[in-house]
Amino acid sequence: FTKNTRNHIKAETSPNFILYYIVITTAVFILFRLGDVSFSPHFILNKYIFNNSVRVIGRYNFGITWSLTLLSFYLLCKYPPLIVKYNKCINPLCTLIILNFFTFQNSAQSIFDATDASATYNAEMRYLVTSPSNNERIGTIMAGKALANCFTPLSRKALVIPDVRIPHEAITKDTQALKISFLDVTHPRMSLPCFEESYFEQNRIHISESCPEDLCVNFNDIGPKDRSRFTFHKDKNLFCLSEGG
Numbered sequence: 001f002t003k004n005t006r007n008h009i010k011a012e013t014s015p016n017f018i019l020y021y022i023v024i025t026t027a028v029f030i031l032f033r034l035g036d037v038s039f040s041p042h043f044i045l046n047k048y049i050f051n052n053s054v055r056v057i058g059r060y061n062f063g064i065t066w067s068l069t070l071l072s073f074y075l076l077c078k079y080p081p082l083i084v085k086y087n088k089c090i091n092p093l094c095t096l097i098i099l100n101f102f103t104f105q106n107s108a109q110s111i112f113d114a115t116d117a118s119a120t121y122n123a124e125m126r127y128l129v130t131s132p133s134n135n136e137r138i139g140t141i142m143a144g145k146a147l148a149n150c151f152t153p154l155s156r157k158a159l160v161i162p163d164v165r166i167p168h169e170a171i172t173k174d175t176q177a178l179k180i181s182f183l184d185v186t187h188p189r190m191s192l193p194c195f196e197e198s199y200f201e202q203n204r205i206h207i208s209e210s211c212p213e214d215l216c217v218n219f220n221d222i223g224p225k226d227r228s229r230f231t232f233h234k235d236k237n238l239f240c241l242s243e244g245g
Contacts, residue, residue, distance in 0.1 A: 018070075018074050019074060021070075022067055022070045022071045022074060025063070025066075025067045025070075026064060026067035026068065026071070028041070028063075029060055029063030029064045029067060030064060032057070032060040032063070033057060033058075033060040033061065033064065034057075035057040042054065042057060042060070122142070122143060122144030123144070123201055123202075124144055124199035124200075124201070124206075125144050125145055125146050125182070125199060125200050125201065126144065126145075126181065126182060126195075126198070126199050126200075127144075127145045127146070127179050127180065127181060127182065128145070128146050128147075128179070128180050128181075128182055128218060129145040129146065129147055129178065129179050130147075130178040130179075145179070146182070146200075180218060181195065181218070182198075182200055182217055182218050182219065183195060183198055183211075183215065183216075183217060183218070184215060184216035184217065184218060184236075184238060184240075187212055187214075187215055187216070189212040190211075190212070190215075191210055191211070193208060193210040194207075194208050194210045194211035194212070194215070196208075197210060198211060200217075203223050203225055204223070204225055204226060205217065205219075205222070205223075205226045205229075205230075207241065211241075212241075213241060213243070214240055214241055215240065215241050216233070216236060216238035216239060216240040216241075217230070217238065217239055217240075218238070219239055221239075222239050228242070229241060229242055230242060
Protein backbone atom coordinates (compact mmCIF):
# COMPACT_ATOMS: atom_id res chain seq x y z
CA PHE A 1 0.00 0.00 0.00
CA THR A 2 1.47 3.34 -1.02
CA LYS A 3 1.10 6.64 0.75
CA ASN A 4 -0.90 7.99 -2.20
CA THR A 5 -3.39 5.13 -1.89
CA ARG A 6 -3.98 5.85 1.78
CA ASN A 7 -4.34 9.57 1.19
CA HIS A 8 -6.81 8.96 -1.66
CA ILE A 9 -9.01 6.78 0.56
CA LYS A 10 -8.96 9.35 3.35
CA ALA A 11 -9.82 12.18 0.98
CA GLU A 12 -12.59 10.46 -0.99
CA THR A 13 -14.38 8.35 1.62
CA SER A 14 -15.44 8.78 5.21
CA PRO A 15 -13.55 6.20 7.33
CA ASN A 16 -16.59 5.76 9.56
CA PHE A 17 -18.78 4.96 6.57
CA ILE A 18 -16.32 2.30 5.38
CA LEU A 19 -16.18 0.72 8.81
CA TYR A 20 -19.98 0.71 9.16
CA TYR A 21 -20.32 -0.85 5.70
CA ILE A 22 -17.84 -3.61 6.54
CA VAL A 23 -19.48 -4.40 9.89
CA ILE A 24 -23.01 -4.47 8.42
CA THR A 25 -21.92 -6.60 5.45
CA THR A 26 -20.17 -9.09 7.71
CA ALA A 27 -23.22 -9.33 9.98
CA VAL A 28 -25.56 -9.91 7.03
CA PHE A 29 -23.45 -12.75 5.62
CA ILE A 30 -23.15 -14.33 9.07
CA LEU A 31 -26.97 -14.27 9.32
CA PHE A 32 -27.20 -15.92 5.88
CA ARG A 33 -24.67 -18.52 7.04
CA LEU A 34 -26.98 -19.57 9.89
CA GLY A 35 -29.03 -21.40 7.25
CA ASP A 36 -32.46 -22.80 8.13
CA VAL A 37 -33.02 -20.68 11.23
CA SER A 38 -36.32 -18.78 11.34
CA PHE A 39 -34.65 -15.33 11.51
CA SER A 40 -32.01 -16.05 8.85
CA PRO A 41 -32.36 -14.18 5.52
CA HIS A 42 -31.50 -17.49 3.83
CA PHE A 43 -34.53 -19.19 5.40
CA ILE A 44 -36.93 -16.34 4.54
CA LEU A 45 -35.83 -15.98 0.91
CA ASN A 46 -35.63 -19.73 0.40
CA LYS A 47 -39.13 -20.35 1.75
CA TYR A 48 -41.07 -17.48 0.19
CA ILE A 49 -39.20 -16.71 -3.05
CA PHE A 50 -36.88 -19.56 -4.14
CA ASN A 51 -39.21 -22.51 -3.41
CA ASN A 52 -36.61 -24.16 -1.14
CA SER A 53 -34.20 -24.56 -4.04
CA VAL A 54 -31.17 -22.81 -2.50
CA ARG A 55 -28.79 -25.18 -0.76
CA VAL A 56 -25.18 -25.52 0.43
CA ILE A 57 -25.12 -22.55 2.80
CA GLY A 58 -21.35 -22.92 3.13
CA ARG A 59 -21.05 -20.83 -0.02
CA TYR A 60 -22.02 -17.78 2.02
CA ASN A 61 -18.55 -18.05 3.52
CA PHE A 62 -17.33 -16.16 0.46
CA GLY A 63 -19.17 -13.05 1.62
CA ILE A 64 -17.68 -13.33 5.11
CA THR A 65 -14.20 -13.74 3.62
CA TRP A 66 -14.74 -10.70 1.37
CA SER A 67 -15.89 -8.57 4.31
CA LEU A 68 -12.90 -9.58 6.43
CA THR A 69 -10.61 -8.75 3.50
CA LEU A 70 -12.13 -5.27 3.30
CA LEU A 71 -11.66 -4.89 7.05
CA SER A 72 -7.97 -5.80 6.73
CA PHE A 73 -7.55 -3.29 3.91
CA TYR A 74 -9.28 -0.61 5.99
CA LEU A 75 -7.06 -1.22 9.03
CA LEU A 76 -3.88 -1.16 6.93
CA CYS A 77 -4.87 2.18 5.42
CA LYS A 78 -5.94 3.70 8.74
CA TYR A 79 -2.94 2.45 10.76
CA PRO A 80 0.23 2.59 8.58
CA PRO A 81 2.48 0.88 11.22
CA LEU A 82 0.48 -2.31 10.62
CA ILE A 83 1.88 -2.47 7.08
CA VAL A 84 5.34 -3.33 8.41
CA LYS A 85 3.92 -6.26 10.40
CA TYR A 86 1.81 -7.29 7.42
CA ASN A 87 4.85 -7.44 5.15
CA LYS A 88 6.58 -9.76 7.64
CA CYS A 89 3.60 -12.14 7.68
CA ILE A 90 2.75 -12.20 3.97
CA ASN A 91 5.13 -15.02 2.99
CA PRO A 92 4.04 -17.45 5.77
CA LEU A 93 0.39 -16.66 5.00
CA CYS A 94 0.84 -17.42 1.29
CA THR A 95 2.59 -20.67 2.21
CA LEU A 96 -0.34 -21.71 4.43
CA ILE A 97 -2.82 -20.91 1.66
CA ILE A 98 -0.91 -23.10 -0.79
CA LEU A 99 -0.65 -25.95 1.73
CA ASN A 100 -4.40 -25.72 2.32
CA PHE A 101 -5.03 -26.92 -1.24
CA PHE A 102 -3.60 -30.30 -0.28
CA THR A 103 -6.41 -30.76 2.25
CA PHE A 104 -9.11 -30.76 -0.45
CA GLN A 105 -10.91 -34.08 -0.94
CA ASN A 106 -11.05 -33.85 -4.72
CA SER A 107 -7.93 -35.02 -6.47
CA ALA A 108 -6.27 -33.25 -9.38
CA GLN A 109 -7.54 -36.03 -11.67
CA SER A 110 -11.17 -35.33 -10.70
CA ILE A 111 -10.67 -31.66 -11.59
CA PHE A 112 -9.25 -32.62 -14.99
CA ASP A 113 -12.16 -35.02 -15.56
CA ALA A 114 -14.63 -32.22 -14.82
CA THR A 115 -12.98 -29.80 -17.25
CA ASP A 116 -12.85 -32.50 -19.97
CA ALA A 117 -16.55 -33.37 -19.61
CA SER A 118 -18.69 -32.98 -22.71
CA ALA A 119 -20.60 -29.72 -23.03
CA THR A 120 -23.70 -31.61 -24.24
CA TYR A 121 -25.98 -33.42 -21.86
CA ASN A 122 -29.28 -35.27 -21.83
CA ALA A 123 -31.89 -32.90 -20.39
CA GLU A 124 -34.61 -35.56 -20.40
CA MET A 125 -34.18 -37.31 -17.05
CA ARG A 126 -35.96 -40.54 -16.15
CA TYR A 127 -34.08 -41.88 -13.15
CA LEU A 128 -33.17 -40.83 -9.63
CA VAL A 129 -29.69 -42.03 -8.70
CA THR A 130 -27.78 -42.35 -5.45
CA SER A 131 -24.17 -42.26 -6.58
CA PRO A 132 -21.55 -44.13 -4.53
CA SER A 133 -18.91 -41.50 -5.25
CA ASN A 134 -18.87 -37.69 -5.38
CA ASN A 135 -16.58 -37.94 -8.41
CA GLU A 136 -19.39 -39.50 -10.46
CA ARG A 137 -21.83 -36.63 -10.07
CA ILE A 138 -20.95 -34.84 -13.30
CA GLY A 139 -21.14 -38.01 -15.41
CA THR A 140 -24.44 -38.95 -13.81
CA ILE A 141 -26.02 -35.59 -14.63
CA MET A 142 -24.63 -35.59 -18.17
CA ALA A 143 -26.21 -39.01 -18.71
CA GLY A 144 -29.64 -37.58 -17.91
CA LYS A 145 -30.10 -38.84 -14.36
CA ALA A 146 -30.96 -36.82 -11.25
CA LEU A 147 -28.94 -37.17 -8.08
CA ALA A 148 -31.10 -38.09 -5.11
CA ASN A 149 -28.26 -37.61 -2.62
CA CYS A 150 -26.69 -34.38 -3.88
CA PHE A 151 -25.52 -32.47 -0.78
CA THR A 152 -28.25 -32.16 1.88
CA PRO A 153 -31.95 -32.89 1.27
CA LEU A 154 -34.20 -29.98 0.35
CA SER A 155 -37.16 -29.04 2.49
CA ARG A 156 -39.91 -31.34 1.31
CA LYS A 157 -43.59 -32.00 1.77
CA ALA A 158 -43.09 -35.78 1.80
CA LEU A 159 -40.14 -38.03 2.42
CA VAL A 160 -40.69 -40.12 -0.71
CA ILE A 161 -37.01 -40.44 -1.51
CA PRO A 162 -35.05 -40.86 1.74
CA ASP A 163 -31.56 -39.49 2.20
CA VAL A 164 -29.96 -42.76 1.10
CA ARG A 165 -26.24 -43.01 1.69
CA ILE A 166 -23.99 -45.93 0.79
CA PRO A 167 -21.57 -46.63 3.68
CA HIS A 168 -18.07 -45.53 2.73
CA GLU A 169 -16.54 -48.84 3.85
CA ALA A 170 -18.93 -50.71 1.52
CA ILE A 171 -17.87 -48.81 -1.60
CA THR A 172 -15.49 -50.55 -3.97
CA LYS A 173 -14.57 -49.96 -7.60
CA ASP A 174 -17.40 -52.34 -8.58
CA THR A 175 -20.11 -50.67 -6.47
CA GLN A 176 -23.02 -49.65 -8.66
CA ALA A 177 -25.24 -46.61 -8.17
CA LEU A 178 -28.75 -47.13 -6.76
CA LYS A 179 -31.23 -46.20 -9.50
CA ILE A 180 -35.03 -45.87 -9.45
CA SER A 181 -37.58 -44.51 -11.91
CA PHE A 182 -39.20 -41.17 -11.15
CA LEU A 183 -42.53 -42.83 -12.00
CA ASP A 184 -44.47 -45.10 -9.67
CA VAL A 185 -43.91 -48.25 -11.74
CA THR A 186 -46.02 -50.31 -9.31
CA HIS A 187 -49.20 -48.83 -10.81
CA PRO A 188 -51.31 -51.74 -12.14
CA ARG A 189 -51.83 -50.03 -15.51
CA MET A 190 -48.22 -48.97 -16.01
CA SER A 191 -47.08 -49.53 -19.61
CA LEU A 192 -43.81 -49.49 -21.52
CA PRO A 193 -44.83 -46.49 -23.72
CA CYS A 194 -45.67 -44.55 -20.55
CA PHE A 195 -42.25 -45.32 -19.10
CA GLU A 196 -40.33 -44.50 -22.27
CA GLU A 197 -42.17 -41.31 -23.22
CA SER A 198 -42.25 -39.69 -19.77
CA TYR A 199 -39.38 -37.65 -18.39
CA PHE A 200 -38.60 -34.63 -16.25
CA GLU A 201 -36.36 -31.58 -16.63
CA GLN A 202 -34.93 -29.12 -14.12
CA ASN A 203 -38.27 -27.39 -13.61
CA ARG A 204 -40.93 -29.38 -15.51
CA ILE A 205 -42.43 -32.88 -15.41
CA HIS A 206 -43.58 -34.42 -18.69
CA ILE A 207 -46.03 -37.31 -18.39
CA SER A 208 -46.93 -39.29 -21.51
CA GLU A 209 -50.57 -39.36 -22.65
CA SER A 210 -50.33 -43.16 -22.57
CA CYS A 211 -49.88 -43.10 -18.79
CA PRO A 212 -52.70 -43.77 -16.30
CA GLU A 213 -54.59 -40.61 -15.35
CA ASP A 214 -53.83 -41.18 -11.65
CA LEU A 215 -50.12 -42.02 -12.01
CA CYS A 216 -47.87 -40.99 -9.12
CA VAL A 217 -44.27 -39.78 -9.14
CA ASN A 218 -41.38 -40.40 -6.75
CA PHE A 219 -40.63 -36.80 -5.84
CA ASN A 220 -40.45 -35.23 -2.39
CA ASP A 221 -42.14 -32.09 -3.70
CA ILE A 222 -43.43 -30.56 -6.93
CA GLY A 223 -42.09 -27.39 -8.57
CA PRO A 224 -44.27 -24.28 -9.00
CA LYS A 225 -44.88 -24.86 -12.72
CA ASP A 226 -46.38 -28.34 -12.14
CA ARG A 227 -47.99 -27.90 -8.74
CA SER A 228 -51.50 -27.48 -10.18
CA ARG A 229 -51.21 -30.82 -12.02
CA PHE A 230 -50.36 -32.94 -8.98
CA THR A 231 -52.07 -33.66 -5.66
CA PHE A 232 -50.46 -35.18 -2.61
CA HIS A 233 -52.14 -38.44 -1.58
CA LYS A 234 -51.59 -39.16 2.10
CA ASP A 235 -52.61 -42.82 1.77
CA LYS A 236 -49.93 -43.44 -0.87
CA ASN A 237 -47.47 -40.84 0.48
CA LEU A 238 -46.93 -39.79 -3.13
CA PHE A 239 -47.72 -36.92 -5.47
CA CYS A 240 -50.18 -38.13 -8.11
CA LEU A 241 -51.73 -36.59 -11.21
CA SER A 242 -54.81 -34.54 -10.47
CA GLU A 243 -57.96 -34.86 -12.50
CA GLY A 244 -57.19 -33.35 -15.89
CA GLY A 245 -53.48 -33.15 -15.04
